[in-house]
Amino acid sequence: MKKQKQAPKIVTRSLEVKGFYSDFSKEGTLYAALIRSPATTGIVKDIKIPDLMEGYYLFSAKDIPGKKTMTFNDTVTNIFGFGNVNYTGEPLGIVVGPDERKIKELTDKASIYFDIQNLESALSKVMKTHVKPPAINSSDLEDLASSLSNLPSLDSVTGTKQIENEKIVAERNVTSGVYKTKPFEEASKSLFEKEKYVVEETWCQEIVNPKWQESAGAFCYTEGEKLHVYTPTRWTHFLQNALSQTLGIDIELIYIHKTKSSGIFSDGLWRTTQIALQTAIASYLLKKPVKLMISQKEQEKYMAPGVDTKINYKAAVSENGRIKALEVNIDIDVGTANPFAKEITDRITIAACNIYKPENLYIKARAKTSKHAPTSISIKSVDSQGFFAIENQIQKISNVTGIFPDEIREINFSSQTKDFPFDIDTKNIDEVIQNTIKMSDFNRKFASFHMDSIDRVQQGEEPFFALPLRGIGLSCAYNSSGYNGQSTFSYYPKIEVTLYPDEKLVIHTIQPSEVNQDIWKTTASKILEIPKSNIQIDSNFKVKEIPESPEDSFSTIGIINQIIKKCCLDIQKKRFHNPLPITSKKGITAGGKTKWNKENFCGNPFMANSFISCAVEVELDVYTYNEKVRGIWLTVDCGEILDEAAALRTIRLEVQKELCMMVKGKKVSCDDVFVQFLPSKDTAGQVGELVHNAFPAAFTAALSSALATQVTKLPCTEQQLFTLIKQRGEVKK
Numbered sequence: 001m002k003k004q005k006q007a008p009k010i011v012t013r014s015l016e017v018k019g020f021y022s023d024f025s026k027e028g029t030l031y032a033a034l035i036r037s038p039a040t041t042g043i044v045k046d047i048k049i050p051d052l053m054e055g056y057y058l059f060s061a062k063d064i065p066g067k068k069t070m071t072f073n074d075t076v077t078n079i080f081g082f083g084n085v086n087y088t089g090e091p092l093g094i095v096v097g098p099d100e101r102k103i104k105e106l107t108d109k110a111s112i113y114f115d116i117q118n119l120e121s122a123l124s125k126v127m128k129t130h131v132k133p134p135a136i137n138s139s140d141l142e143d144l145a146s147s148l149s150n151l152p153s154l155d156s157v158t159g160t161k162q163i164e165n166e167k168i169v170a171e172r173n174v175t176s177g178v179y180k181t182k183p184f185e186e187a188s189k190s191l192f193e194k195e196k197y198v199v200e201e202t203w204c205q206e207i208v209n210p211k212w213q214e215s216a217g218a219f220c221y222t223e224g225e226k227l228h229v230y231t232p233t234r235w236t237h238f239l240q241n242a243l244s245q246t247l248g249i250d251i252e253l254i255y256i257h258k259t260k261s262s263g264i265f266s267d268g269l270w271r272t273t274q275i276a277l278q279t280a281i282a283s284y285l286l287k288k289p290v291k292l293m294i295s296q297k298e299q300e301k302y303m304a305p306g307v308d309t310k311i312n313y314k315a316a317v318s319e320n321g322r323i324k325a326l327e328v329n330i331d332i333d334v335g336t337a338n339p340f341a342k343e344i345t346d347r348i349t350i351a352a353c354n355i356y357k358p359e360n361l362y363i364k365a366r367a368k369t370s371k372h373a374p375t376s377i378s379i380k381s382v383d384s385q386g387f388f389a390i391e392n393q394i395q396k397i398s399n400v401t402g403i404f405p406d407e408i409r410e411i412n413f414s415s416q417t418k419d420f421p422f423d424i425d426t427k428n429i430d431e432v433i434q435n436t437i438k439m440s441d442f443n444r445k446f447a448s449f450h451m452d453s454i455d456r457v458q459q460g461e462e463p464f465f466a467l468p469l470r471g472i473g474l475s476c477a478y479n480s481s482g483y484n485g486q487s488t489f490s491y492y493p494k495i496e497v498t499l500y501p502d503e504k505l506v507i508h509t510i511q512p513s514e515v516n517q518d519i520w521k522t523t524a525s526k527i528l529e530i531p532k533s534n535i536q537i538d539s540n541f542k543v544k545e546i547p548e549s550p551e552d553s554f555s556t557i558g559i560i561n562q563i564i565k566k567c568c569l570d571i572q573k574k575r576f577h578n579p580l581p582i583t584s585k586k587g588i589t590a591g592g593k594t595k596w597n598k599e600n601f602c603g604n605p606f607m608a609n610s611f612i613s614c615a616v617e618v619e620l621d622v623y624t625y626n627e628k629v630r631g632i633w634l635t636v637d638c639g640e641i642l643d644e645a646a647a648l649r650t651i652r653l654e655v656q657k658e659l660c661m662m663v664k665g666k667k668v669s670c671d672d673v674f675v676q677f678l679p680s681k682d683t684a685g686q687v688g689e690l691v692h693n694a695f696p697a698a699f700t701a702a703l704s705s706a707l708a709t710q711v712t713k714l715p716c717t718e719q720q721l722f723t724l725i726k727q728r729g730e731v732k733k
Contacts, residue, residue: 011252012540013236015551016511021230021259022293024219031100032282032292035060035093035110036302037085040371043115044082047093049106056097056106059282066248070273072238073488075339077270077374079246079277086336087371089302091274096282096290169334170345170367174601176419177360178325184362191325191360197317199397203389205696205714207306207381210660210667215299216272218279221289226253231276232261235550239273240543246277247284251543269550270339270376271303302373306381307344308333311352311389321403321411326358330365330386333372340377341367343488350422350485350605351386354477355429356394356412357420379489379552380689383480384696388714391475391697396710405446405474405701406437421602423595424478425609428637428678433476433613439674440615440633445472446705453708469620470630473701474613477693479686481558482588482607484596489553494587495560497567501580503530507564510551511539515646520564522642527568528575558608558639558684563587610638610685616698620706622725625718627663627703629670636675636690639682647687651675654691662699664715 035047047060061068061082069076081090092112097103178187192198218231227249233239236256244251275292283290294303309332316325330348334341345367352363398408413426437443449471496508505524511517521535567584574582595604615633632655641647652673660667696714704711709724
């Protein structure tokens with residue numbers, strides 16, 4: 001009897017998250033550390049470690065079997081630096097060995113050979129021309145100094161293009177009102193001459209991750225021809241393809257095991273990919289398990305979350321508090337490279353106005369490269385720096401005009417401007433703010449603390465006295481679901497739901513948190529009238545069908561829950577008329593996208609928004625400079641609440657995370673956190689990151705109120721607070 005051929009096995013990969021990469025190990029695991037460039041610029045010729053002992057290995061770009069770079073959105077990043085160095089600390093090689101302490105020592109002993117022949121030649125020529133032994137007189141030294149100063153830059157001598165140090169890679173200009181019809185200088189002059197108040201300030205929020213969290217890294221091992229990679233990636237598709245190109249192996253042989261991301265702001269899109277590639281190269285070449293875990297110092301210097309952003313506001317404000325003109329200059333440093341620079345620039349531009357509608361608006365946003373480490377994108381919190389800046393600016397306007405913070409906000413979001421570019425739905429925002437005002441007794445405390453600080457300044461009291469300083473601040477923000485603008489990624493996923501004959505239901509998508517799973521199962525259970533225990537979330541994908549977009553781009557609870565509803569309703573209509581199994585595949589229609597005009601950069605940029613208002617009361621000990629948050633009050637409007645207990649836990653967890661980031665090197669304490677949700681039947685919105693968008697500005701406003709001076713940067717430092725109090729004292733004198 002002829003043996004039948006078996007059908008080819010369908011290869012799938014699980015996108016379920018399990019454990020931390022640092023917890024995984026195998027017998028004989030080798031440890032790895034990166035050799036980094038000590039120079040900002042130069043041409044690397046070779047890397048060597050003298051007396052490299054047996055069992056220890058060094059790999060660099062020349063050892064990579066396949067492609068030596070990873071590319072996305074026309075942005076090219078070296079896996080290991082070669083040729084021109086791009087920044088101080090660029091990884092040039094990896095050292096691998098059995099003793100973790102020893103490999104750290106070996107990286108310090110590494111010799112990096114730069115091509116300095118051209119520079120030596122130029123210097124030699126100058127020396128021969130101007131230095132004539134045996135005597136050197138003063139005129140010779142002057143000529144030498146002059147010639148040295150006229151030498152070409154080190155960048156040009158060593159082959160690095162100076163233009164690459166600072167190049168505009170993304171920009172966005174937005175105008176409305178008079179700025180749209182007149183040249184900028186003319187419009188600015190006419191608008192600012194008319195109004196009583198001109199309020200200008202520059203704001204900067206540096207985002208930091210707490211040191212106690214797991215630093216970036218990866219664990220890799222081979223199993224025959226198969227390569228296994230454990231890493232906290234959120235972009236499996238890109239990592240999978242990059243590994244295939246770098247190692248020259250088929251993607252069917254690559255097994256990526258997603259691990260938990262301990263960072264508040266995930267590095268799992270771009271830079272984690274590079275670290276995973278570096279580790280995989282060593283493991284694949286040695287055919288041994290290798291673990292790379294960068295140090296906390298490296299994490300801080302080369303893997304900082306977000307982008308370095310400075311936002312300057314200049315506002316012309318009428319006597320009644322209305323912002324007649326707002327000029328915004330946004331300067332974004334993306335490091336040597338960032339493939340998401342355009343989206344970051346656009347999103348911060350939109351957030352720079354928050355919910356406010358000044359009568360005349362001018363925004364100039366620029367993203368530039370620099371000789372700093374490359375940056376990435378945190379999709380969920382990409383616009384947080386814009387909220388921080390505008391909310392502090394509104395607070396400063398309140399201080400200058402003497403109008404209460406809630407009133408100044410109402411004045412500027414309720415008025416309608418015909419050609420204002422951004423249509424953010426603010427129908428419940430007044431209720432959100434007023435609920436927080438009531439919960440926190442904000443206006444009474446604000447007036448009391450404000451008068452106390454004014455009295456201290458006017459009466460000339462010394463800044464150092466026994467009583468602690470107290471202040472209270474207010475802010476509000478939104479968090480978006482689904483971005484309608486021009487994006488690197490798709491924010492409109494498709495979900496597949498299948499009902500089988502035994503009433504088992506399978507939802508095929510990237511596995512979310514247990515809370516989200518429970519919400520989706522509850523939704524499906526109610527519609528199809530089947531037990532929740534019969535419902536399974538399937539995160540297995542065929543290798544070549546893994547979603548191309550990062551999971552962060554479409555993990556919004558409200559959007560996917562709506563899609564699951566559509567699928568279940570579709571199945572319910574068919575289940576008694578068609579044989580099982582029945583599969584329904586649905587996505588979001590393009591209706592939302594039509595509300596946004598990509599060409600003119602105007603309209604409704606998001607599918608839905610959640611809103612939050614936040615009040616923070618702080619106390620500062622003037623002897624120790626220890627900050628204490630006496631109370632936090634939050635009001636949230638996130639549409640229909642699918643699981644209030646889970647939403648409350650999320651908000652409280654976010655608060656604790658924020659308290660770790662307000663002051664450098666320590667966590668600020670707070671015993672009293674009060675949260676209320678507004679009842680709503682609107683589509684469920686995103687709860688996560690709401691606190692991050694609002695809390696920092698409220699904290700800064702409260703600290704400014706307590707100090708009777710302006711805090712413009714986060715995180716705070718004890719030296720910063722000391723300097724502000726000292727400067728305030730000097731101004732009084």
